[in-house]
Amino acid sequence: MILPVHALVRRRLQQTLAETFGLQEADQPAIAIEMPPRRALGDLAVPVAFELARRLRKAPRAIAQELTTALGTIPGVARIEAAPNGYLNFFLDRRSFMLDRLRGAAPAAAPPLAGKVIVEHTAINPNKAAHIGHLRNSALGDTLVRLLRYQGRPVEVQNYIDDTGVQVADVVLGFTQLEGRDLAGVQALANDPAVRFDYYCWDLYAKVTEWYEGDATRLQARAHAMHAIEEGGNALAGMGAFVADRIVRCHLRTMARLNVDYDLLTWEGDILRLRFWAKAFEELKALGAVFLQTEGKLAGCWVMKIEEPAGAADAVPAEGETARDAEPAEAEREKVIVRSNGTVTYVGKDIANQLWKFGLLGRDFFYRVFDDRGGRPLWATTSTPPAGGAAPPPFGKAAAVYNVIDSRQAYLQQLLKQSLGTMGFPGQAERSTHFAYEMVALSHATARELGYADTESSGKPFVEVSGRKGLGVKADDLLDRLIATATAEVMQRQPELPAADARVTAEAIAVAAVRYFLVKFSRGKVIAFDIQEALSFEGETGPYVQYAVVRANNIFGKLRERDGLDGTGVIAALASLPPTALTEGDEADELWGLVLEASRLDELADSAIRALEISQLAKFAFTLAQAFNTFYHRQPIMREERADVRLWRAGAVEYCRQQLTTALGLMGCSVPTRM
RNA sequence: GCGCCCGUAGCUCAGUUGGAUAGAGCGUUGGCCUCCGAAGCCAAAGGUCGCAGGUUCGAAUCCUGCCGGGCGCACCA
DSSP: OOHHHHHHHHHHHHHHHHHHHOOOGGGSOOOOOBOOSSGGGOSEEEOHHHHHHHHHTSOHHHHHHHHHHHHOOOTTEEEEEEOTTSOEEEEEOHHHHHHHHHHTOSOOOSOOOSSOEEEEOOOOOTTSOOBHHHHHHHHHHHHHHHHHHHTTOOEEEEEEEOTTSHHHHHHHHIIIIITOOOHHHHHHHHHOTTOOHHHHHHHHHHHHHHHHHHOTTHHHHHHHHHHHHHHOSSHHHHHHHHHHHHHHHHHHHHHHHTTOOOSEEEEHHHHHHTTHHHHHHHHHHHHTSEEEOOSGGGTTOEEEEOOOOTTTTTOOOOTTOOTTTSOHHHHSOEEEEEOTTSOBOHHHHHHHHHHHHTTOSSOOOEEEEEEOGGGSOEEEEESSOOSSSSOOOOOOOOSEEEEEEEGGGHHHHHHHHHHHHHTTOHHHHHTEEEEEEOOEEEOHHHHHHTTOTTGGGGOOSSEEOBTTTTBSOBHHHHHHHHHHHHHHHHHHHOTTSOHHHHHHHHHHHHHHHHHHHHHSSOTTSOEEEOHHHHTOOSSSSHHHHHHHHHHHHHHHHHHHHHHOOOHHHHHHHHTTSOTHHHHSSHHHHHHHHHHHHHTTHHHHHHHHHHHTOTHHHHHHHHHHHHHHHHHHHHSOSTTOOOHHHHHHHHHHHHHHHHHHHHHHHHTTOOOOSOO
16 A cells, blocks of 8 residues: 555655745646666655756756755655656655555555446347457456445446347347247247257347348348337337346356446336436437438438537548538538437437436436345346335436446447537536447457358458357357366366365466456457467466465465464564564565565556556556565575564565455455465 | 557567656576475567657657558447
């Protein structure tokens, strides 16, 4: 926990700049606090003197030197040095820093921002099994949720279920048109223990796509089915509801395997049935934000004008092209909100949903318990008042909203934000964040392994996953393979371990492998998923981090066995020990470096949230595990004979394992007892 | 055509609101298990940070223009 130290140092610098240089806080540059490249230079570095050099007409070094003396003493800071190049370097009081952290006595970080945060993630169309692309969404979203909660913010996790969209309609048509099933037939299929219903729908969905391609008039059947499902109260709608319910339950089981869960399932059908959209539509019409288009190809549709980014609207035509040649639609783009057949597009429904999330709609859902989850009810929205039962917690009315959706939908998210602003809620628009990330594609090797020949001839660097074509790695298949591989590894290393325990361990390893893999890349990068790469448990992987903690835990197992010492025993013993092993010599510097690095979890968590870069958390955990492994090899604990040295090292191991366990937990990963 | 994203070592990627000598993993080569677990550690080799300008005391990072790649610009979501 280093942020409280940052806050203290920053505050003292601001005071000193005001007192010594007469710079009021408003005129001061932002004070960045960095880590020096080498520990010998200091523990914290502040480059503020460079910033001030011009304004004060002095050399950075002179400013740094003045600051050094003017700052005086700061609690917890042993000394301050002005580096020859102008850096201001802070050396912390190692003993008190480490003891405070071990005791958990470090002052709390800045109080978290007030108000509930809603994070919406996963949102898989409920018409087929989850695949690797969906997993990236869930892993990023769930980790964001855990990070926000770690910061002390109240978070509500929502999973949006698009049960009235075209994709459910497609599968319903597959059942009725291709297979001639009625509702009872689909129910029988779903209840057949030999059938994996989500896998079955996966294949059926791909067949429906081919069926459409066979005859363009079949698209009319699709439009009809969609309309029927939206209307409700008919056979197609009944089947759609059944399919969506069953597939959602499949998705929840898959996600539970990865330690991902939710507070509320928001069903799109309820938004329609409760006329959320009708309410939002009235307001949008009254504001003139949407209007009925009477001419052109969009005649008969209710449309919304799209705000062009600044400068784009009045762009001059390219040379050789006159303004007359340009499409009129280019100048004033319109997005269809209500189709000419009267159905509402996704954007329309989601505008209503966004308003509800912020408590701006003036209407609420009814709620039902969707799943018991062993005493932790999972709630879902519903359209009718429930007969009785427990009262739901207060949902919605958030201060801020994160929508975790891949960047291909950036355009729609932009519209959503825009409409919030248009409707008179610029503050909420500002606090509505699209957490955008790039898609997961497949490497050519993995596509080939899945039976897709000759994907290289496309000339593209990767193969795009396509649910429509049934092309992709199913989440459960991937997990099964990872568990099988991990089980083999565990049994090889721990032959005496009972099979059931080996399985539990393998599951923990598999989850860490896949979750770490999905968050280690920065979000702007397309992941070309390669199954062989993902099956690795070595190098920069989740299992590497787990392994470091297992080793640390083993040390304490042995300490307890031999010396009767546990974590708290070590901490108690350290209080009366001279700190030489922490303060003098190369080994002490290395020990201290490990403790300081471990303390940065809160700093990295904060940074990861601000930048929406979960990869920073992953990188932190890996780097710390690496530092621990180096320390582990160089500075033994059990066989160290000097008692004080042994205990200080044990203290470092204790803090390290705590921080690494927390970091893994933030990524939804656990630590096996052995592996 | 317009918008967004990406371009850093053979491959896959980090690089913290511009800061000290550009770092990992994989792969390659060579070492380390009578010693807290080798899913590990140590070492070596490997980079005109796509190109060209500009801003700055300082640029992989910011700006402009190119080049290459991806994704969007549906009465799908």
